[in-house]
Amino acid sequence: MAETKLREYTKEEIKEIRKTRTPIPEQDPVARGKNFDEVALGYTEEQALREANRCMACKKRDCVAGCPVEVPIPEFIELIRQGDFIGAARKIKEKNSLPAICGRVCPQENQCESLCTLGKKMEPVAIGRLERFVADYERMHGSGSGGEDVKPEPTGFKVAVVGSGPAGLTVASDLAKLGHEVTIFEALHKAGGVLVYGIPEFRLPKAIVQSEVEGIQKLGVKIELNSVVGKLYTVDELLERGFDAVFIGSGAGLPWFMGIPGENLNGVYSANEFLTRTNLMKAYLFPEYDTPIKRGKHVAIVGGGNVAMDAARTALRLGAEKVYLVYRRSMDELPARKEEVHHAIEEGIEFKLLTNPVEIIGEDGWVKGIKCVQMELGEPDESGRRRPIAVEGSEFVIDVDTVVMSIGTGSNPIIPESTPGLELNKRGYIVADENGATSKPGVFAGGDIVTGAATVILAAGAGRKAANAIHEYLMSKVKN
Amino acid sequence: MANKILEKRELRSDLFFFVVEAPEISKKAKAGQFVIVRPTENGERIPLSLADINPERGTISLIVQTIGVTSTKISTLNVGEEISDIAGPMGHPTPVKKYGRVVLVGGGFGAAPLYPIGRAMKEAGNTVISITGARTESLLVYEKELAEFSDKVLISTDDGSKGHKGVVTEVLKSEIEENGADLVIAVGPAIMMKFVSLTTKPYNVKTLVSLNPIMVDGTGMCGACRVSIGGKTMFGCTDGPDFDGHLVDWDLLMARQRTYLAEEKEAMEAYTCDCVPHS
Numbered sequence A: 001m002a003e004t005k006l007r008e009y010t011k012e013e014i015k016e017i018r019k020t021r022t023p024i025p026e027q028d029p030v031a032r033g034k035n036f037d038e039v040a041l042g043y044t045e046e047q048a049l050r051e052a053n054r055c056m057a058c059k060k061r062d063c064v065a066g067c068p069v070e071v072p073i074p075e076f077i078e079l080i081r082q083g084d085f086i087g088a089a090r091k092i093k094e095k096n097s098l099p100a101i102c103g104r105v106c107p108q109e110n111q112c113e114s115l116c117t118l119g120k121k122m123e124p125v126a127i128g129r130l131e132r133f134v135a136d137y138e139r140m141h142g143s144g145s146g147g148e149d150v151k152p153e154p155t156g157f158k159v160a161v162v163g164s165g166p167a168g169l170t171v172a173s174d175l176a177k178l179g180h181e182v183t184i185f186e187a188l189h190k191a192g193g194v195l196v197y198g199i200p201e202f203r204l205p206k207a208i209v210q211s212e213v214e215g216i217q218k219l220g221v222k223i224e225l226n227s228v229v230g231k232l233y234t235v236d237e238l239l240e241r242g243f244d245a246v247f248i249g250s251g252a253g254l255p256w257f258m259g260i261p262g263e264n265l266n267g268v269y270s271a272n273e274f275l276t277r278t279n280l281m282k283a284y285l286f287p288e289y290d291t292p293i294k295r296g297k298h299v300a301i302v303g304g305g306n307v308a309m310d311a312a313r314t315a316l317r318l319g320a321e322k323v324y325l326v327y328r329r330s331m332d333e334l335p336a337r338k339e340e341v342h343h344a345i346e347e348g349i350e351f352k353l354l355t356n357p358v359e360i361i362g363e364d365g366w367v368k369g370i371k372c373v374q375m376e377l378g379e380p381d382e383s384g385r386r387r388p389i390a391v392e393g394s395e396f397v398i399d400v401d402t403v404v405m406s407i408g409t410g411s412n413p414i415i416p417e418s419t420p421g422l423e424l425n426k427r428g429y430i431v432a433d434e435n436g437a438t439s440k441p442g443v444f445a446g447g448d449i450v451t452g453a454a455t456v457i458l459a460a461g462a463g464r465k466a467a468n469a470i471h472e473y474l475m476s477k478v479k480n
Numbered sequence B: 001m002a003n004k005i006l007e008k009r010e011l012r013s014d015l016f017f018f019v020v021e022a023p024e025i026s027k028k029a030k031a032g033q034f035v036i037v038r039p040t041e042n043g044e045r046i047p048l049s050l051a052d053i054n055p056e057r058g059t060i061s062l063i064v065q066t067i068g069v070t071s072t073k074i075s076t077l078n079v080g081e082e083i084s085d086i087a088g089p090m091g092h093p094t095p096v097k098k099y100g101r102v103v104l105v106g107g108g109f110g111a112a113p114l115y116p117i118g119r120a121m122k123e124a125g126n127t128v129i130s131i132t133g134a135r136t137e138s139l140l141v142y143e144k145e146l147a148e149f150s151d152k153v154l155i156s157t158d159d160g161s162k163g164h165k166g167v168v169t170e171v172l173k174s175e176i177e178e179n180g181a182d183l184v185i186a187v188g189p190a191i192m193m194k195f196v197s198l199t200t201k202p203y204n205v206k207t208l209v210s211l212n213p214i215m216v217d218g219t220g221m222c223g224a225c226r227v228s229i230g231g232k233t234m235f236g237c238t239d240g241p242d243f244d245g246h247l248v249d250w251d252l253l254m255a256r257q258r259t260y261l262a263e264e265k266e267a268m269e270a271y272t273c274d275c276v277p278h279s
């Protein structure tokens, strides 16, 4: 265990430090706008200890209620306070197998931190930053004697997992720990799903995803890359080939477009293409890497979610002079994480709020501008948010050479087309119960392919529930 | 997981034929489908049609025309070496059934994907006519292969060094006028497929074209491959690659294929100057 010299905080000191959360060191906004290195640098041991000492170890554990997978938050923070950083990481892993990732990308301000008791009067405990700290600490200082190297008794059951995003990785690791033989089939040439192709390096270094993937391989999970289920093997063929159950975690990766004129002009990207070229294919290192990307000078990003923020900040780092974020509602409705909106503003992204594109204007086949209308907010719609309404006659054009459509994604048709008997909902997502069971016996599903585009932790949580259900399903097969 | 190269042939200075180990893909693939190939760790993902499928041997064949860095990199790989990643089969197979008279029109590497399609069409009981052309006789490829199953192979060369003097569409036109056709399948450069479609349109002959938009993932995830078919945006990789040639917005396809001309020139210069680390 870590031999950290603990700094003892006096009562007075604790009273004082409770008032403000410990800031996390970050790269300077101007400098980082030109590189792909991680923005937030992470806590030092001292900083983590200080922040951990802010926690009041409440009996009611409101923070835990806010966590979709119920990480034992006060308990792991207490272990930090005792200087047992590795123990703290293990404590989190009882509930969440991807802490280094979730510590970086979870919307904590809407989850655990939003319910933190301390937050009622002062700033909530920086739970996410502490989670990230212990996960990084564990990764860098080796797991040592964890006792978890004990191999489980093999059950003889084989499970196929489709997709290696957070849902697939979680299901695979949980099932492997229970002694099942697991193979992940991944369409791309790298495992990680959105974590590798979507979320940029400056927010989630790929080495961290890689290390999670390797951890899962060490448990004995096999990963077959370049394997598109539905094309190479169908779900039924996997069942016939000796897999006793199949988990589908194929995500919601089909890009949506607005259907406005000019959307197929050169220089119009879906966020998925823009981010995949940059992250997965490393176009930011072109021509050392072979995949090109248009490095726009004036770029408009359409949308307001995490994906839009990532695209905007990526465009900046690719060398844009001006990046506009075009969003049809106001700042209050932006669905992106607050921290990332804040980072984007710091870096100089210009927010064009209450603005909706109606046409992309071209010249010789290339984007030249984006025609927008001004919007105002009317009555709340079925989503509970005030409905944006176009202001008549308010058209104006923003001069841009690149447009990135980041208005959401849907369900990919490959698996539905090739899997008879799999019930889908109206929007094309797989219907599954809360444990991931689908209409097809032995076939489970979870993550974005069931819920529609959501979050890493919800996908991981769905993976965990499905793993338990699959385990039960397999073990009941023995009895019969 | 890499795929070993078992055979290599230079068909022409810019056209290379490979037989590659890919047992699982070969079991599953059908004529008209394609694979996504990433030759090396730093490489780009590019689509290549299946020029042949041999499930008994566990192999697929590919034909690569050297255009930019990626296709050039593949062309330098030799027997015994490996291609880093091959994913597939992607796209829908060409709908093979008995149509009657099927006319195949191939241009450039297009003759390659036509090979498994034509053979399957023959097996399905069709009369198969193949038309292939080039600027001059020495640039003609795949004539012998197409002859294996074709009832007739018609040739055109721009300079008249072999077959009809002129372009393939003239040969196609007289074939339709003389013998009729129930289906035309064209594979090749967009401009050629466009003119084939324009040629068959007045005769109302159903025309399938295999579109070649720029792709990245090939699984419907990125939208790079969008094409406009009868005014509707579709994805070349998951909705295609075959589409009704009479409904394709050819100008859009050709414009989008030019997206990276400047970058590709830069990449080629960097690749040939040896001043940028490559692998």
Ligand SMILES: Cc1cc2nc3c(=O)[nH]c(=O)nc-3n(C[C@H](O)[C@H](O)[C@H](O)COP(=O)(O)OP(=O)(O)OC[C@H]3O[C@@H](n4cnc5c(N)ncnc54)[C@H](O)[C@@H]3O)c2cc1C
Pocket (backbone or CB within 6 Å): A105, A106, A107, A162, A163, A164, A165, A166, A167, A168, A185, A186, A187, A188, A192, A193, A194, A195, A198, A199, A200, A227, A228, A229, A230, A249, A250, A251, A252, A253, A275, A306, A307, A310, A337, A412, A414, A415, A446, A447, A448, A449, A453, A454, A455, A456, A457, A459
């Ligand atoms: C740019 C971006 C930023 C985001 N930022 C955040 C954030 O800050 N915080 C947060 O919590 N969430 C964020 N999200 C959302 C989050 O990443 C997703 O909700 C989560 O990744 C969903 O996980 P999943 O396992 O369901 O699917 P995915 O991560 O989408 O993984 C699915 C995998 O399945 C593979 N696959 C698909 N079809 C097949 C097939 N037929 N055969 C084999 N493999 C297949 C895909 O290639 C992919 O690797 C972001 C998403 C994007 C796109």
Ligand SMILES: Cc1cc2nc3c(=O)[nH]c(=O)nc-3n(C[C@H](O)[C@H](O)[C@H](O)COP(=O)(O)OP(=O)(O)OC[C@H]3O[C@@H](n4cnc5c(N)ncnc54)[C@H](O)[C@@H]3O)c2cc1C
Pocket (backbone or CB within 6 Å): B034, B044, B046, B047, B048, B049, B050, B062, B063, B064, B065, B066, B067, B068, B069, B070, B071, B072, B109, B112, B113, B211, B212, B213, B214, B215, B241, B257, B258, B260, B261, B264
């Ligand atoms: C479904 C499908 C099947 C294909 N089958 C074959 C095949 O069997 N054999 C073969 O040699 N090629 C095939 N292609 C085309 C092949 O993918 C491109 O030639 C390849 O991407 C070029 O890569 P590169 O890096 O060498 O050249 P790049 O440097 O990427 O391209 C050089 C220039 O080629 C043009 N170009 C780029 N991509 C394409 C494309 N997809 N189609 C047409 N022109 C393009 C552009 O003008 C570009 O500027 C196919 C394409 C598709 C979509």
Ligand code: SF4
Pocket (backbone or CB within 6 Å): A054, A055, A056, A057, A058, A061, A062, A063, A064, A073, A074, A077, A115, A116, A117, A118, A119, A125, A127
């Ligand atoms: S609610 Fe806040 S203060 Fe209370 S235990 Fe949880 S993190 Fe600590």
Ligand code: FES
Pocket (backbone or CB within 6 Å): B214, B215, B216, B217, B218, B219, B220, B221, B222, B223, B224, B225, B226, B235, B236, B237, B238
């Ligand atoms: S190549 Fe990405 S969607 Fe078709």
